[in-house]
Amino acid sequence: MQPPREGERSGGRGSTALVLLGFSTLVTQTVFLREIPAVYTSNELTIGCTLAVWMTLTGAGSALERKAHPRNPHRCIPFLLLALGVLPPLLLAVLFTTRNVIAAPGTSPGLLTILLTAGVLLAPFCLLAGYLFPLLASFLNESKRTSGAGRAYAWESAGGAAGVAIFTVFLAGVISGYQILLLTGCVLLTVSVFLYPRDVVPLWARVIAIIAGTAFLFVAFCIDIDRFLRRPLFPGQELVLVRDTPYGVLASTIFSGQRALFVDGLLYAVPDDPAGDEETVHYALAQVRRPREVLVVGSNLPGVVREAVKHGVRRVDCVEINPAIPPLTVVDGKGVFSQGMHIHIADPRRFVRENAHRYDAVLVNLPEPTTAALNRMFTREFFSDIHGRLRDGGVLSVPVLDGVDYLGEDTRAYVSSVAAALRASFRNVLIVPGNRIFLIASDAELHYEIPALLEEAGVETVFVNRAYFDPALARERADDIASSLRREEPPNADFRPTAYYRTLRAWMSSIGLPLWAPLVVFLPLPAILFRRNAVPRICMGAAGFAGAVFQVTVILTFQAILGSLHRDLGVLFAAFMVGLAVGAALRTSVARKTGPRLAATFATGAVFVAAAPWVFEAIRSGTQPAVSFALILMLSVVMGVIVARIFALIVREFSGAGETEDVSGIYAADLAGAATGAFIGTVYIVPLLGMMSACYVTSGVLAAAGVLALACGLRGTGTRG
């Protein structure tokens, strides 16, 4: 057997390094996409902006490689890989510790602050990761001249898929984001130094890397590093517990003897909140004669149960998706189990759909739908399912807003969309303006004489009574709100989440910016696309854009239908990455014309995406979650294959000698398109147009890119060789 030649060895190292690059990049990205919103402001807008900043910086790093190609890449790559392993935990520590320097303690800063912070914080890692991709791809070109960049894309995607699968599927919820980064760093430190021979990585560097890796492991598993680093996020409070769950970072604090539970930094429950508990329960139960069975969606359970039993309720089913929450909120109220409380850890949507039990009241006890995950508890479809679970005369209570004296335009639109969603299933909807504004829905008649009804039922209360609730004044305020609601607002729906869109807009207006303002992040895009070889760059940008919009659409559809996005986001990402790996790895014949083949691939993508709405409908009407899950994964994989195919076809055109530098430009265009698509898809296209139209828009983009490729060709002749 002959020893491998040097070219093959460097190619082998290059592919291993690419796997490491993909692995580290995707894991770090997933962790930061969770942590930056958790530290600053938790909504999809922040996630979208962070993702856009991430991809823009990575694209810039990739473009930088062309300007600053190292003289001796063999020697510098191992050290760059080491830096790739060390940077993420350091940067996350910086994110936590500088929080109160960058923004005032206890505040949610504006988007500009978040963008700048994300840009500065992520720059070292993203620029490095972007820089490494074309550099490593050039090794594959050296070893095999056919479509090296395509194979680089495949290796990187495979690494990404593996990283996301391992850390977000198997380890999410088991270890924290910080521990995940330390562990990833340890893997990179160890593998990088042994991947290269001693003449490249000297002994001292190996020793330092191993010591650093061991230190990472020690910090990850022997010190409560999370609690230590997150303390500044909860100023003045004793941080009792931090738990990284698949549904967000939970933190339990004590402040002057008062317990509070935060999810992603936002207050989720205060165990001792009698006024809040009374509002959640009594506005609704006062409307029902002798309620016996109640379903509560959400938390703060002991207080709610205590109030419900005052009505003689015998059974309270509480459904909560996050298994880590009930033990924290029920900490002081174990007696409630003897009062008939049953906790169900399940997706409320599925619980309501699959549980045949009927209730006298369903009490939604959740924050406003500021995220897609929360939005699905405020949709027409969910309300319709609840309607089917209510007994005759049963009521549904939905809190929509903290009590205010005036509703701004977007707030009115949001309340209108939720009210319209309720009216689609219920005959009557009552607006109850208390400390929070509630919408009470029922087919039976509803009344403002809530204090009188409670007195009649013998229910004693501290807050919901005549002392605080004047029915005449409440009716007057409610009429005022009702008259301000927008009749033209469409009902909030699974596939058209208008409430979530409106709450995002309201948040933007609260920080003094219009919703389009974040688009300023995408200003560098023309600089990436409108350069030499503009057509292939535009085509690649369009493919990246379409891939990202479609993936966002699939993710939000998945969330709307199955509701376990936080848990399964990693699987969806991994499926897309697998698709990318497969698509890029497929062999490409060098003898055939690229332009028409590219156009055909775009056309296939356009048809596939245009057909996706039928699949969505089939998934929605299907009853087998496993089948729905498999279909959604299939959509992700296929889209990944199409995007990667486009990438492979385009870069093949430029993978000849002396043209490798164009690979970085095309990769940058892909990232720029994907960044734009991820952001615009999340913030504008899906919420505004709905899932179905988002598919048609994406299809149109792909079709247009296909026409461009066919009409212009990639190099004028449309042929290669």
Added chain:
Amino acid sequence: MSGHLPAMNKREFLRFCAAGVGYAFLRDMTKASPFPVNAGSREEFDWKWKKEALFYRKSARGVKCLKCPNFCDLADGETGKCRNRENHGGTLYSIAYGNPCAVHVDPIEKKPLFHFLPATRAFSIAAAGCNLRCLNCQNWQISQFSPRETRNEELFPDDVVREARQEKCASIAYTYSEPTSFYEYTLDTAVAARRKGIRNILKSNGTINEEPLRRLASVLDAANIDLKTFDAAVYKKLSEGFLSTVLRTLEVLKSVGVWLEITYLVIPTWTDDFEKIRSMCSWLVAKGLADCPLHFTRFMPLYKLNRLPPTPVGSLERARKIAFEAGVRYVYVGNVPGHEAENTYCHACGKKIVERRGFTIVSMRIEKGKCAFCSAPIPGVWS
């Protein structure tokens, strides 16, 4: 066919995009725009709900508003920090005159005013705009917008008075946003109300200069002033406000005989420094404000300050105890339903003289302004 797009000047394209988006971005970011929002609109200024502002003078730039300590110096077309005072052709106008965006009837206890016409209703109005930027503003959808951006009713001063009478309200409350920012509307309505025997209540942040305050105070009957903290640096950071101005407002209102109550929102880690609270209470007593009821109110996470826990009830009780120790005679706890500190206890004999549950009076043991148990005069306006 060429694979290249037609040659284009990239620098020019980028510069154009950056300038356009940057301009709009800045303009939206700073609602008190550095750019003329109504430039050259001298003829176009046909806003119906305008009135020439009081308290301003010409300046080199245009006009300088003298109403509040922000002293906005506005060029033609510019809007003040309060978002409702505009310079048009060298004349400063209030554009919040007769166009309230919030009109409600509230129990007077909700303001809160506990020693002023208890168990009556206040006809409450607000126009958009505020001269502060509180991170925890409950009504930011009114206060942080201009009247041009809100959904308003048309209600000129005489209409307000007429509606208040129709609703059988004993008073009109200028509230929710910042009534001193829609100063001219507040003043004219208060004058009209007084003519008809309706009392006037100001619920304000107290950030107003002395001369306009004295003029407004001449038609006021009661005021509840937010004293946000006793630390000037925190005041600035929390609200972009001025502690010294608010303290002066309290002194002036007391000196001219307006019934005064004070609200102090206890915000965890921001305004819950008990030593500062002690200093504040000592200052109040030293300035002859010991009889002014002081309301320590519970904070709930809101607006931009939404990553904090609510104020623990224990903190409010401790603040109340400190206030009593300093010599403040009537100290209440707000936003804690059912708390015993909602009641009024006689400063002399300690007996419960007003039992409150929320916004209702359960029992009242004050007779002709005196404690029914020990006959000590109880400060306030009881009828």
